[in-house]
Amino acid sequence: MHISVIGCGYLGAVHATCMAELGHDVVGIDVDAGKVDLLNSGKAPFHEPGFDELLARQVSGGRLRFSTDYADVRDAQVHFIAVGTPQSEEGYAADMTYVDAAVAGLIPHLVEHPDGPTLVVGKSTVPVGTAARLAAQVGGSPAHLVWNPEFLREGFAVQDTLTPDRIIYGLPGDPDAAEASGAVLDAVYTSMLAAGIPRLTADYATAELVKVAANSFLATKISFINAMAELCEATGADVTVLAEAIGHDDRIGPKFLRAGVGFGGGCLPKDIRAFMARAGELGVDQALTFLREVDTINTRRRTAAVELAHRLLGGTFSGKRVAVLGAAFKPDSDDMRNSPALDIANAIAGQGARVIITDPAAGPKLAKSRPDMDVAADAFEAAKDADLVLLLTEWRQFRDLDPAELREVVASPQIIDGRNVLDPAAWRAAGWTYHGVGRP
Ligand code: UDX
DSSP, X not given: OEEEEEOOSHHHHHHHHHHHHTTOEEEXXXXXHHHHHHHHTTOOSSOOTTHXXXXXXXXXXXXXXXXXXXXGGTTOSEEEEOOOOOBXXXXXXXXXXXXXXXXXXXXXXXXXXXTBOEEXXXXXXXXXXXXXXXXXXXXXXXXXXXXXXXXXXXXXXXXXXXXXXXXXXXXXXXXXXXXXXXXXXHHHTHHHHHTTOOEEEEOHHHHHHHHHHHHHHHHHHHHHHHHHHHHHHHXXXXXXXXXXXXXXXXXXXXXXXXXXXXXXXXXXXXXXXXXXXXXXXXXXXXXXXXXXXXXXXXXXXXXXXXXXXXXXXXXXXXXXXXXXXXXXXSTTOOOOTTOHHHHHHHHHHHTTOEXXXXXXXXXXXXXXXOTTSEEOSSHHHHHTTOXXXXXXXXXXXXXXXXXXXXXXXXXXXXXXXXXXXXXXXXXXXXXXXXEOSSOO
């Protein structure tokens, strides 16, 4: 099938490439000419395991190309909207500028397709009610609108796109339009559906809510275990054992119960805020008051890490050298949006310490965008003569560090393990003062 994908950021570039991998003929549209050139040369504009190879293969194979010109979508029967919905500058609500611009840009190019109905398919995470609003705009064209949210995790983007846990279609209210639209989308995802991936159909509002409900649940799970970590710290208990023990209960499950410096990134923090803002508009803000607490617990883990560092350095950051291991919001990504690691590094530097930060993927990007920061090539360079080391993003390179070797280079062997990934006994045996989160 001929497919277009509007927006070639993380979601769009991966989606376009995976659609080509499924055998479709795909054009990706983005307003950023630099990004389009890079993608057309088969190079990814971000770090994502397994993505570069796939992109290069599909571009050179001729099934995938990128353009800045909306007119290039002309052959496509299915147009995916995959632009960002960041937190708006003025408050908690999502900034819908890019979604609105994408739909407005697309509408003049929506034409009848010989093989059946033309579809505009929303993948972006949007406030509930957006699909109904956009359907009214698309209504004047020959296309139907479907909402088909994406659940990809950075670091697993290709796998999550090609083998998602589920596929959900938010379909038009008119039964004929719903049936015809569902059939076209089924054709797009034929091989995935044949592999047994569950497919659910719903109305627009439900499909939109599924995405924000899922992310809110995940954020709540993380803040829950971080709240337990606070209790553990007050009582001398161990949150890692607690998490393992409650995780054995099938109803709870072991995933997303890793206590630490909390969640960050371009999705969970802004999605729970946009959800609260939307609930307020709908007059049901009380239903989501708990998300405010989820957000507060999450932010408090960052403050707590800075306060612990301050205490370990004898009550002053001034004149101290602090090594920060990690800048990305999670390992296997170079994404630093709302990154706990970067936030904590900034706070410590802002209070007078000399911070040397390192990150296997985000490091070069950080050095370019923040010339004011000291970016080191690796953990050993960062930790040289350090008075304190903080591990804030759990890259394999940091988890595998040899405590005895690292001890050789620091001025003072004390470490804050903000992700609870090191073996406290091994680090203490090597002479370190070890501090995890919610564990003795
Ligand atoms: C998330 C959702 O998982 C995904 O389904 C959605 O489509 C987009 O948002 P992502 O932002 O890539 O994906 O990251 P995720 O793996 O969910 O991690 C989010 C943050 O939570 C990271 O900062 C991570 O370090 C943190 N986290 C995760 C914890 O602190 N503890 C955990 O147990 C799990």
